[in-house]
Amino acid sequence: MDYATLKPFLFAVFFLGAMGGFVFSVWRLVRLLSFAKHKEGLTTNLGERIGDVIFFVFFQKRVVDQKFGWNHVLFFWGFMIITVGHIEFLLRGVFPRFSMSFLGDTLYSTILRGEDTMAFLVLFAVGAALFRRIVIKPSHIAYKSKDGFAVLSMIALVMLTYFGAIGGGLHGHEPHVSGHAAWLPISNSLARGAYAALGVDPGLAGSWLYEGFWWSHAFVLLFFLNYIPWSKHQHLLGAIPNIFLSVKDKHKAELTRLDFENTEQFGVGKVTDFTWKALLDSYACTECGRCDLFCPARNTGKALHPQKVIHDLKINMYANAGELISQHGLFSFVRSKALAEGEEAPAEKLPLFVTTQAEAKEGQISHEVLWGCTTCGACVDACPVLIGHVDTIIDMRRHLTMMEGAVSNELTGMFKNIENNYNPWGIGADKRADWAEGMGLELWESKEDAGKFEYLFWVGCAGSYDNRAQKTVKSFTKIMDEAGLSYAILGTNESCTGDPLRRTGNEYAFDAQAQTNVTTLNDFGVKKIVTACPHCLNTLKNEYPAFGGNYEVLHHSQLISDLLASGKVTLKEDAMKTVTFHDPCYLGRWNDEYDAPRATLAAQKHLKVVEMERSKRTALCCGAGGGQMWKEEEPGTGRVNVLRTEQALATGADTIAVACPFCMTMIDDGVKEKGKAETVRVLDIAELVEQTMVRKG
DSSP states (O other), X not given: OOHHHHHHHHHHHHHHHHHHHXXXXXXXXXXXXXXXXXXXXXXXXXXXXXHHIIIIIISOTTGGGSTTHHHHHHHHHHHHHHHXXXXXXXXXXXXXXXXXXXXXXXXXXXXXXXXXXXXXXXHHXXXXXXXXXXXXXXXXXXXXXXXXXXXXXXXXXXXXXXXXHHHHIIIIIOTTTTTOGGGOHHHHHHHHHHHHHHTOOTTTTTHHHHHHHHHHHHHHHHHHHHHGGGSGGGHHHHHHHHHHTOOXXXXXXXXXXXXXXXXXOOSOSSGGGXXXXXXXXXXXXXXOOHHHHHOHHHHTTOSOXXXXXXXXXXXXXXXXXXXXXXXXXXXXXXXXXHHHTTOOOOOOSSOSEESSGGGOOTTOEEHHHHHTOOOOOHHHHHOTTOOOHHHHHHXXXXXXXXXXXXXXXXXHHHHHHHHHHSSTTOOOGGGTTGGGTTTTOOBOOSGGGGGTOSEEEEOHHHHHHOHHHHHHHHHHHHHHHHHTOOEEBOGGGOOOOSHHHHHTTOHHHHHHHHHHHHHHHHHTTOOEEEESOHHHHHIIIIIGGGGXXXXXEEXXXXXXXXXXXXXXXXXXXXXXXXXXXXXXXXXXXXXXXXXXXXXXXXXXXXXXXXXXXXXXXXXXOOSOTTTGGGSOOOOSSSOHXXXXXXXXXXXXXXEEEESSHHHHHHHHHHHHHTTOTTTOEEEEHHHHHHHHBOOOO
């Protein structure tokens, strides 16, 4: 049997063996996910899921948000187009006469030209990526990663051997392309150059060279395919499913409500406690480092690096869930079904948690890491494959808080304050409405008041008890009065929404607060709520529906903007000021409101508004979210509020506008620390409007 006859059989054996190895590796990854304790639905919001795949995968929307993202676009579309040629290549290896020329000259020539061009461009993309790793060395990527260099090397080899195989085929060794040199100009030119350099007649002595390139291409291609499930390029398998499955049945900011009646395990204490979607996140991670780039904790030298959290979950899963596979078989789902029904998993081979970062091994997460998160959502918003870092961190915080009691004394004090006095400060609940004394504000006290008032003004704990925040709510009430709005406050019937409890993992206490507040609001017939606190806004609007509380909730910036636009509130000129606006995370990233505060500022013609370098979606957190307002900041090289204040001061503005009481506290402290309190003011947007509001009376 000659070589030409034997070649298809040799390749078929090689191909089937390689594909068997690939399928085994992928199945192992699927099997690991099956050990997750909780399952999630797949059938809801199908249209939105498909739209996300188109938007984030094929349009690469978040990838191109950063300049270097365009290099990844070349990789992505290069492989998408070249994959068509690789399908033909692999089929022809088994069936030598196979060709896609049956598609017709026009379409087939387009495919060949596309493959040829994209293979060449991908080589440039490899060069750019290597330059970035070797020369630029961005701090947010693992530029020394051996895996990264291995992947880039294999991509380059796939392209180079492709040119060798196709180029050789053009010179009589591949009948299906030998007449299409004009459609493959790059392969043709490279082949001619290579043969000339080697002094080889392509038509005579070139067959051995062609076969060498052909088998090299086949080997590199199938080796790379088998390397993918074990490498950073695993995201080629995980990203599309993760994006498709990332659509929630609830608002993106809403956390999952726990079932306290039917479970004794709260939060995530080991890797098999996660949902399979949280574990799938770890497969999807591209290790692009964008979550780290925008993380306020990482930017101030804290132990928290969101990318590493996801990476460590995967390593921990390999160490522990892999043990389950060895005990219960690669193809048996008996064990995973039992775990899903609540059976206790075996002892961890590698514990998920350690107390300090100094103790942490790869695959372990320290308490320092988890308590460094401000839940600002910058990581989630920046992630090109829609990983839910914050939900994952909160799930682990729940375990630390409710199962281990591993919380700081400051947070324990905050919990007791809310339990005893219904506010984090611990000031008497009977003093909640003292701020409004003498202002003539009306109280919403019963269901009968539902026909009397249009809005309930939810003052919030900060507005009720913090002296600085009280100035904001007083200014806002004056604006509403001037506009002739009918509104009332709850007074002592108002209680903490529970946001600081939920974000620090005390879901049990949050559940009680939510049920109490929803009962009050529903009993009083409340339909519309306005609040000056984005944290209250988020909880009332997005989290209370799970408890039976469905309300139309507005942030005060939204209502003020509407009042200015409608002419119900008018402004007079004042001295020119330069203002920069700090976006609250729970108004902006979590609730997509960037325009209302800016429209409010733009309506004041005497204000020159300048944006910070990081604004809107990329705005840096003030440092107070996620319970940080009530605890000492985790150790690092700096403080988040000071870094954000420096960014504001860099604009040269003499006024920093805010729209959140927590942001007010943090930025104001930052201005004082930078010694700028005498020259730079920090004001809420309501205060700015109230100062120049025309009083009709």
